[in-house]
Amino acid sequence: MKLAVFSVKPYDKVYLTQAAEHDPDSGGKIEIEYHEFALSSETVSLATGASAVCVFVNDTLTEDVLTSLHSRGVRAILLRCAGYNNVDIKTASRLGLFVANVPAYSPEAVAEFAVALVQTLNRNTHRAYNRVREGNFALDGLLGRTLHGKTVGIVGTGKIGVAFARIMQGFGCELLAYDPFPNPDFNKYGEYTTLEDLLSRADVVSLHCPLLPPTRHIINEASLRLMKEGAMLVNTSRGGLIDTKAVIAALKKQQLGGLALDVYEHESAFFYNDHSGTIIEDDDLMRLTTFHNVLVCGHQAFFTAEALGEIAGATIRNLTDFVHGRTCQNSLVQSSEEQGAAPTLRARSDTIPIRI
Template identity: 45%
Template sequence: MRILFYDTKKYDSDSFDKVLESHPGIKIKYLKTDLAPVTASLAAGYDAVCAFVNSEVGKETVEKLHEVGVKLILMRCAGFNNVDLETAESYGIRVLRVPGYSPEAVAEHAMALALGVNRRLHKAYVKVRENDFSLSGLMGVNFHGKTAGIVGTGKIGAAMAKICHGFGMKVIAYDVYENPEVKEFGAYVSLDELLANSDLISLHCPLTDNTRHMINMKSIRKMKDRVILVNTSRGALVKTDDLVEGIRERKFFGVGLDVYEEESTNVFEDRSNDILEHSTTARLLSFPNVMITSHQGFFTEEALRAIAEITLDNAEIFEKRADTPNEVKIQ
């Protein structure tokens, strides 16, 4: 099997090359360019393409992949909302993803954001570098004894719930499907009850029509004053303009974002020399109680190895024409 690997960073090729030895039937060519309609034709002669969460795998891209004979789209991530599944299915192109690689990696980053914005570590670091050792603007709150609201309790949400429980927090959760692991130390409540009672809200939902902009002005106004909001899941879970308004109204003690609506042109890129005109990111970064990271929740050695192993296993499953729960189909 020949796979064309799009949007390759050095850490991608390093992690895949390490596990490629155990998959002798697979050959990979790495490209720095990302998958989009204009680059899809480069996959001519390949059996599969490998894309990532920010790749453009819409209708036009899938049609062009079909034209050049691609039969498999491998997503080296959990998310697939950027893939036109209906078009892929119509052409008989299978879409396989990595639903779980290291839930702890993302959950630990979510807690790192929560702790960082709570104790204003981003400000403290800059102050000390300038030889300013004063404590003004650095006041935080104890997490111990507070209430953590976990929205979405799949593997990542459950890992975050365990971390919060370990900090001595009361854990409440909301999900359509209740996870027995979470019920051992937490309680499931309605979304409105979670919004009203949580001191820390952490989002761990997939992006669907039902969850898009679930955090909006209406839901923000249901939250406790001085709440901390963390999102390491999907940017469009939060309506950014409403979030900015909520921050300006001083609703939030802090906001930690590893994902955000405008990230597609920023994620994994060095834009330090660019002027970000009309930038939502720049607006968010202007607030002293906001921390933003560049979609790095997954970025641990263990997670990258798991992503590589599962992606190549998916390719072999496709070769065998076998079924797998990792396949994404239209519901």
């Protein structure tokens, strides 16, 4: 079994190699070929000779790429992430490809990072850090708000959303949530309500839902008008959940009190690579960095040793399930070989989209 891995960073090589070597079902027979390039129509030829490919959030698996992969003998698509909006699932199903993701990996890692963004933005610790390094110990402009007693709105209550709720309850916050498919695990922390009610009442709104057609630009000009004046918005899920131009307008009007992003809707051109020596031509991204009440990070919420280990382990297990013809609990599309019939889409409760 030859596996071609795309969009590879040094840490990916370490954890995937370890997972393959220690997986009891692999038998040490997985040959891994690593590529730093993202998978696209221009790089798909690098998968020639592989039976499976492993991809990340910024790889492109459109109809033409999937068709090319299939013609080259690839029969399995392994996503080392939860989101799959970059994969043409219908085409994958039609071609009989096996597709599996990693739906849950250290949800606490992402939840903790979301809380870190809230704390940093709220108490201006990023600005204080820079001031002190220049010998400026003045407190003017660093005024924050006590989180205890504030209302926090959570959009999407999967494993990450619930983990975030658990932490914020510890701060003494009142918790509201919106999800058309309520998770009973959230009930002990707060109450469900409508999206409109949540936006109008929350001091902090945190997004924890997948990016699918119903959720694209769930935060837009209309929904921003519903938000409490001065409220904070946090997104550690997918960049396309937010209409960037609408958010910039809300920041300029001071309707939005703060914005913390670990994702950006056009991040694929920039994130995970060093562009410090080049001119970034994305005017919206650069405009965001000029606001004192905006934090932008490079999609690092998942980036802990524990999460990387879980991602690599689950990815290799998905592959061995495919190799041995077992039913894979993480499959998004079952291959014809896996189920002995025509390929089908599989719906799972943890990947059902929020419908607006």
